[in-house]
Structures are given as structure tokens and as C-alpha cells.
Amino acid sequence: MKRLKYLAVLLAAVITTAQAQNDPKAGEILDAMSEKYKAITAFKASFTYTLESPGSNIKENYSGDITVKNGKYHLKMGEQEVINNGSTVWTYLKESNEVNISDYQPEEDAITPTNIYTIYKKGYKYAYVEQKKEGGQTYDVVDLTPENKNNQIHKIRLMVNRKDRSVRSFRTFEKNGNRYNYLITKFAPAEVDDKLFVFDQSKYKNVEVVDLR
16 A cells, blocks of 8 residues: 555656646747847837637737837737836827826736747746648747636747747637737837837827826
């Protein structure tokens, strides 16, 4: 009986260790992808965004443009514009001609346009899924799984171009069934003035300012 007990404990330890280890192949792909973007000071990208909520029978599609520089970004999507300079966030709503100003207080597990390329390095396990061909290109598919079981997201799926290690798409899967997919349609390094990351009120006639700080 003692031998069986010790064997059971040993097997449990081996299984736990195996589960805790990250996939080396996935790690190499993610590191190469991360190094690519780390070498770019600033970039501009166009994308399509799809929200799927099977439980509510909802499927919404949007297109957008984003400019990123270090920890700052300027996002335009639909009727909304979000500007983040790393400490302050301006959210402009075109329909109501209103801008909300708030302090930037990112959640530890939050996915942002500035951390999607490094988020795997802390708080996530990763595994290689498959090789996929699309539009004449070959992609490696990698899944990230949050270590925090309270995270609303239970999986992030990245498609990384095998040739140049650029991100083709990333998709988040929530525990409530919602899925969010971002497909990169255009990407280019760019020279960007820091003024782009501050809301210029003079460009928005009669805008209502709501300061939430």
C-alpha cells in the first residue's frame, strides 16, 4: 500500500510539473515575434475587429486604425477614438461629440495594444497548436492560457507569420462564451510625433469635456 501511495504522489508531481512547463516551440515563436516588435520604435496598423457572442446571438464587425509608440497609442474604431499617452486616457465619442478624460490605470491581466507582443512573458502559459496556411502565407498558431483562474479570459490565440514573425491575428476567448478577433490587414513602421498621443481639443469643435480624474 505504501508503494502505491508513493507512486501516486510521484505521478501527481510529474503531471503537475509537465502542466507547469511551457512549450519550448511556442516559446521560440513568441520570443522571435516579441523581438521583432521590440525593435520597432513606432508603427501604424489597420485591422478588422469581430465580436461574437453565441449566447446572445450577436456578431459585430468593425474596422479600425491604430498608431503605437512605446507605451502610447492612438486608436480609431467605429465612432470612437481612444488616445493613451501612458498616464492619461482620452475617449472621444463622435456621436455625442464628447470626450471623457481619465487616469490610465491598467489591470494586471488587461490586454492592450502596447502589450499584446509581450503579454505571454508573465502570468500566461503557452502551447503550440498547429501550422496553418492562409492567403499564400504559412502561420504558426499559439495558445496562451492565463495562470490566474479568476481571469475572465480563458485563452488567447495568436497567429504568427512563419516567415517574418509578424502577428496576423489574435483572438481572445472569454469564459462567458464571447470571442473577440483582431485581424491585422496592414502594418508598417512609422515616424510618429508624440503630439499624436494627446487629445487636441482645438480639432473638435464644441466638444464636451468630461474630466473623470
